[in-house]
Amino acid sequence: MPVSSDTLKIAGREFSSRLMVGTGKYTSFEQMVQALEISGAEIITVAVRRVNISDRNKESLLDYIDPKKYTLLPNTAGCYTADDAIRTCRLAREAGLSDFVKLEVLGDEKTLFPDNEELLKAAKILVNEGFTVLPYCSDDVILCKKLEDIGCAAVMPLGAPIGSGLGIRNPYNIRIILENVSVPVIVDAGVGAASDAAIAMELGCAGVLMNTAIAGAQNPVAMAEAMKLAVTAGRLSYLAGRIPRKLYANASSPLDGMIS
């Protein structure tokens, strides 16, 4: 693939940035706006629960995000059942937000791991209702294949727990998912530093979605720039075709199997 024409395609839409970012945890809307801007992200995810969609006279996060500039991706953060998540998506659509949704059904408030059983239920119904569903899920190939079969537009396995900053804890699982699904694989959750984002891209992922790593950094705007550069660096590194790993340069056989 020529590097220059490399774009991300999700459900017929095309994006030049492979970094998707969240909007929570910033100290001010101004800081958020700056970080979003410098991140170069085109897809911005927003928790429906955090947006005041009933009374649009009050100040809202949405006032700070230019819908002509960004593709808004409403998410169901804070939903713990399929029903709750479905209701939240419908609400977002009714409020005119989008029918492109990031589907989260969390399993508990402590670890924020997904409840994949409820996720599958919700995804089926939402796809049937015409939503473009991007599900946050475990790094489980069987689950990802089911989500693809249901008609999800991408799969978004976690790299590590939400907000943990642990990076991609199991690159083997991500590689197995990449080998077995055809929709875009976007690492969602777990990124802590720039190198984590680069690693996701070097594995061959289509994109990376993050929030805490940027918003929770000591300097969120500088970190947003770091992440923009890291995603591009990782993508270019993947496309450029890295040298084989060897025990030393003159070793006769490459260490093909090594992933991280």
Add this chain to the structure above:
Amino acid sequence: MPVSSDTLKIAGREFSSRLMVGTGKYTSFEQMVQALEISGAEIITVAVRRVNISDRNKESLLDYIDPKKYTLLPNTAGCYTADDAIRTCRLAREAGLSDFVKLEVLGDEKTLFPDNEELLKAAKILVNEGFTVLPYCSDDVILCKKLEDIGCAAVMPLGAPIGSGLGIRNPYNIRIILENVSVPVIVDAGVGAASDAAIAMELGCAGVLMNTAIAGAQNPVAMAEAMKLAVTAGRLSYLAGRIPRKLYANASSPLDGMIS
């Protein structure tokens, strides 16, 4: 440190790029020139042995490197004893190349690991002769402290064997070196992909030097760009102050100790 004024200082000189690159293994000088250009590197290392310094009428690698644009860093690649390395540095200086040298004394042709005993001998003599010495060495804190005490302008521990592409195999050693020496610590050798370069910078290194990772990639020019972005991304990520690692977001204590 304000991100904007962040520069690399070595022996009184100041550089805005923290990526240093080599000049070997390219398929053509034209490819090399393009890769150097896009890498943004300001310091370019050249094997004295590969440069035709006695008969400057013949075509030479040096014809392709603008000395006004780049700081040339002659290196002693291919030297296996202190004497040989010292002689090579003197030759470079006599030929007007520079007295800023990358000192390599290799231990064997197979693994290309440094011979640190010979390296120390050569470094002592070269520093005394007024060279600015940047030694390629093992990731050994005691050795690095000795090199600093001798008067080396930086230390350049390996991340992994030359040309191996294994990345930083022992980030713990790099961290210990960073805690214990005051001169710039530059990871030299071992980088394979963009994320490896980012990791070096996130550890707090002052820079990264590489050759094979770029020249040996399927698309060296794209990889040179990837590395430029990765070094900046890693540096920004370091300066921005990453979120703490935790088992999950709500875990009470951070995983401070975790390095990679």
Add this chain to the structure above:
Amino acid sequence: MPVSSDTLKIAGREFSSRLMVGTGKYTSFEQMVQALEISGAEIITVAVRRVNISDRNKESLLDYIDPKKYTLLPNTAGCYTADDAIRTCRLAREAGLSDFVKLEVLGDEKTLFPDNEELLKAAKILVNEGFTVLPYCSDDVILCKKLEDIGCAAVMPLGAPIGSGLGIRNPYNIRIILENVSVPVIVDAGVGAASDAAIAMELGCAGVLMNTAIAGAQNPVAMAEAMKLAVTAGRLSYLAGRIPRKLYANASSPLDGMIS
């Protein structure tokens, strides 16, 4: 806990060995018998599909396993739906094998990852029918909590794919599971070498189940002995209370977070 009285308790039964082993892939029944013997395992898992339970006049794997010596754990290897797995368990019970079952519902023939959605369905029904269910599952804390809530007697998350020999790829997930469920956590699948089994035990797991690592080794009987020793070593190491990890001995703060 005093080391001497350390036993594994599952569903009211008590075992002194924490190593559970399979019976497939041996080159002969004689080899299997030797390996089982030397492994010290008390729980032996048998694929119901591989046992000739309808015609007990033919030679059967069961002829080689003394039911007085071993606790037989029938498993549903080769089942790809909840229905299939349930039927297989009922068959095993009718044939008088046991109502202590290892429940496997595989997602595909290629990766042998579990289908956790079908697993949950099967587990619910089997627990209701009075089976003591030990499910092979992903290393997913929400799933494990659901399996515990359903009434499973243990959870058996994979360390890595069946037969991969990759060891415990995500010790962070195992630790999170250990923190959040009360039933025994037994690592099932992924072990390759003795150290992998030791690591499982050092994380605090109640036991390890393996088959390929032993049966597929060049010398299965020697590997069975290695695994016996490794499980005991890992358990003792866990109970003995290891030294804290530090960057170096005199470092002021321990690296508490480091897991692997």
Add this chain to the structure above:
Amino acid sequence: MPVSSDTLKIAGREFSSRLMVGTGKYTSFEQMVQALEISGAEIITVAVRRVNISDRNKESLLDYIDPKKYTLLPNTAGCYTADDAIRTCRLAREAGLSDFVKLEVLGDEKTLFPDNEELLKAAKILVNEGFTVLPYCSDDVILCKKLEDIGCAAVMPLGAPIGSGLGIRNPYNIRIILENVSVPVIVDAGVGAASDAAIAMELGCAGVLMNTAIAGAQNPVAMAEAMKLAVTAGRLSYLAGRIPRKLYANASSPLDGMIS
């Protein structure tokens, strides 16, 4: 190699245990005696500086170690120069301790990393004086080859800093050393838990030497037993021939390169 006749040979002596243990940091001599006993170690290392060799009327560590049962290996812990280490070895010989010595020349009191330059000097002189020298050194293949060429009876690269409990931080380096030297390679320093010792043996090392991991554990006697079992488990696992690593069992190519 038949498992049964597997022994460790160093400088013409033969040992059935591959675990070597230290004698420092125990809370009492009684505890030390118990731990040594249960560890099964045949080679016991003793800091010459800690032994009262001038006035044998006072209580001494040596009173607790039966020289008929154990091979005493005097060590030069606490020496920071070649001269100091040489003097200490001569003193040990004069006192009738042994001319089988563990040579340590430390680089600083903080990290306890070896000073490999001083180590080489000391090793040369001691070998010439007829000592059987086992040097504690960095995991540096060039250094290890020099130590072998000098005539050392084994090389003892560190797994991680003394007392750090970090395990083998760079198994790639240990593998390169194993490929390039002929004398026994014994991992000395860095072990924290049983699995670390097993990993050393699975890499193909001839033995493991440790002190803090046992003496510093909450229950040193239980940890000593864990280590005994782990070393045997790791050695058996190595000899038994482990299964190849694969991304999943049916993957077409093994992950040969993966080391840890």
